[in-house]
Amino acid sequence: MTKFSDLKLSPKVLKAIDEAGYESPTPIQAGAIPPALEGRDVLGIAQTGTGKTASFTLPMISALARGRARARMPRSLVLCPTRELAAQVAENFDVYAKHVKLTKALLIGGVSFKEQDQAIDRGVDVLIATPGRLLDHFERGKLLLTGVQIMVVDEADRMLDMGFIPDIEKIFSLTPFTRQTLFFSATMAPEIERITNTFLSNPERIEVARQATTSETITQELCMFKASRRDRAASEKRKLLRALIDREGEACTNAIIFCNRKTDVDITAKSLKKYGYNAAAIHGDLDQSKRMEVLDGFRAGTLQFLCASDVAARGLDIPNVSHVFNYDVPGHAEDYVHRIGRTGRAGRLGKAIMICEPRDDKNLDAVERLIEKEVPRIDNPLAKGKAEKPAKEGAADKSTGKAQTEDKPRRSRGRKSDSAKPEKVNADTATNTVEQKDAPVAQDKKPSRDKSSRDEKPARNRGRGGGRRDQSPVGMGDHMPDFIAKSFDERRTG
Missing domain, CATH: 3.40.50.300 (P-loop containing nucleotide triphosphate hydrolases)
Structure with a gap:
């Protein structure tokens, strides 16, 4: 040697x-x-x-x-x-x-x-x-x-x-x-x-090695991601990143998380800190003193997660980086080689995990053509929870009685069905007519005037329940309370 x-x-x-x-x-x-x-x-x-x-x-x-x-x-x-x-x-x-x-x-x-x-x-x-x-x-x-x-x-x-x-x-x-x-x-x-x-x-x-090859000491994985809704894509992707970090457990002693855009670097770092992860951002818009402070903290071990743009893909000689997370598939295939090269250095073992959305398919194809092999796929750690969720929701609905509510007939918001009570309404109307012929008519109720008003203006009594012009209103029958008759008198005399 x-x-x-x-x-x-x-x-x-x-x-x-x-x-x-x-x-x-x-x-x-x-x-x-x-x-x-x-x-x-x-x-x-x-x-x-x-x-x-x-x-x-x-x-x-x-x-x-x-x-x-x-x-x-x-x-x-x-x-x-x-x-x-x-x-x-x-x-x-x-x-x-x-x-x-x-x-x-x-x-x-x-x-x-x-x-x-x-x-x-x-x-x-x-x-x-x-x-x-x-x-x-x-x-x-x-x-x-x-x-x-x-x-x-x-x-x-x-x-x-x-x-x-x-x-x-x-x-x-x-x-x-x-x-x-x-x-x-x-x-x-x-x-x-x-x-x-x-x-x-x-x-x-x-x-010494084929151009654009990746080190054999680095284990590479790819997790496919598809958002449930477009407006939830960013938050769900950050949730997936946290799930992938948690999936590694204690093996993930520290990690560099690469994003394609500087805004995503800042947002991802803030999100990780919000959920209790020791993270900070580094990109070209930061002052040099701040960049050196962040790098020194990452080298010293006081900072566990470094969210970075491609400015950090070169020159970060930190031997003990255990993981690299590609939050985005890089736009240039060569950048993938440099990103994951931050781990597995000097013969050490490392691991690189990449998140790929459907829109990243072309960039992923370019990466796999460059390294001349397919990046192994892994299951989405959140997919299992999503598969079980509908079953749990169905059980909850059944326990709260929502399933029984669906079995009940829906209440009509339009006209009432003519076949609901046609015979009963006609029978009641006929009975009331016979009783009115035999019984004396009270003077204060004035049924004849009320009846004539209904006959002259049948459309006013149809309302929501009136299905036919020649059918009497359902509910009151031919009897009308005194206060309604009184109001009619006042309107006519006024």
């Missing part, structure tokens, strides 16, 4: 590696370090989490150990797509260069220009920067790139996704033609291939 001592690194670098607890290099390190020490251009292709950072940091330190930096003219340049990745490279540099007197500067957004200018003015051996902030310093006249001996582009495919390729081409044109160039990436898009053909001179190509 190859050891770091076999790679011809400087004794001081080997001492720092030994103190860090490393003995054997990873495949990408064993393949990239020897040609880099020889001064050749290197094109390294490896999945995330395989040690690409040390692949260029260690030979850089060994090569720069001899020499002296000049003001505003860095001797080496490392370009990173995100602030987090740049800060991670700077931390690795501090670990491996602690026995070598080399200076460094970190140029990233969200930090004062003044402090960065002061570091550049003193002279730096290693300049670690994001493309945008580097060009800002150059255009202000604070930086010269004519002294760059080694140039590193880390996560080149992410540079392409974030639109940094024009900036990268401009930076290349500002550096000497004789520089040594080291390119590292997890995937190689055609545009990246074009740049490597343009700016790299006969590079040593090291491809």
Whole structure:
């Protein structure tokens, strides 16, 4: 087995590696370090989490150990797509260069220009920067790139996704033609291939794994989700996320939850905190100080769940991340490789679970085509409860008597049925007519006037129950109370 001592690194670098607890290099390190020490251009292709950072940091330190930096003219340049990745490279540099007197500067957004200018003015051996902030310093006249001996582009495919390729081409044109160039990436898009053909001179190509493969130490799962109603989709999806977290139990010591949009990152983090989960959000709109505070808490273990956008998919070298949850299927298939690469690092076991809605089918197909295998499906942990719910509701209805209510005939809101009491109504009417002929008529009741009023205006007595014009009203019969007759008299006399 190859050891770091076999790679011809400087004794001081080997001492720092030994103190860090490393003995054997990873495949990408064993393949990239020897040609880099020889001064050749290197094109390294490896999945995330395989040690690409040390692949260029260690030979850089060994090569720069001899020499002296000049003001505003860095001797080496490392370009990173995100602030987090740049800060991670700077931390690795501090670990491996602690026995070598080399200076460094970190140029990233969200930090004062003044402090960065002061570091550049003193002279730096290693300049670690994001493309945008580097060009800002150059255009202000604070930086010269004519002294760059080694140039590193880390996560080149992410540079392409974030639109940094024009900036990268401009930076290349500002550096000497004789520089040594080291390119590292997890995937190689055609545009990246074009740049490597343009700016790299006969590079040593090291491809330790098939492009866009996922680590074998990561268990991948996919949970299909379909909302009951469109307006409930967001809340039900967050409920499913909590159910998936609870399903993992104590095995989920910490996790990164990736969302496609920054708004979803904030909403998901707030929802988890509302339900008692120790969670926080990180994305590009946060201040750099806040982002570093959240990351430090996650590394220290005081924060268990980190809700992140793709800005955190690169450069988060946190070895003990047990789980990665893809709250959304990524829009770019390559991002899936980088997201789940936050777990299962350095040979450790990890688990990645993704939630997929029907609208994500195309993105899911792209992911599975890229990794050349199907992501195993798992049952929705909420589906069992939904299946049992109708049966429980039926039992509840039966116990409360609702089922009996449904058996009763519905009350008609229109006309009453003519066949309900036709014979009884006619019999009552006939009986009352005979009784009125035999009985004396009271003067105050005045039935003849009341009868004539009904005969003249039959439509007024139909109401809701009047089904026929020639049928007497049901209920009162031919008898009318005194107060109604009295009101008629007053209306007629008035």
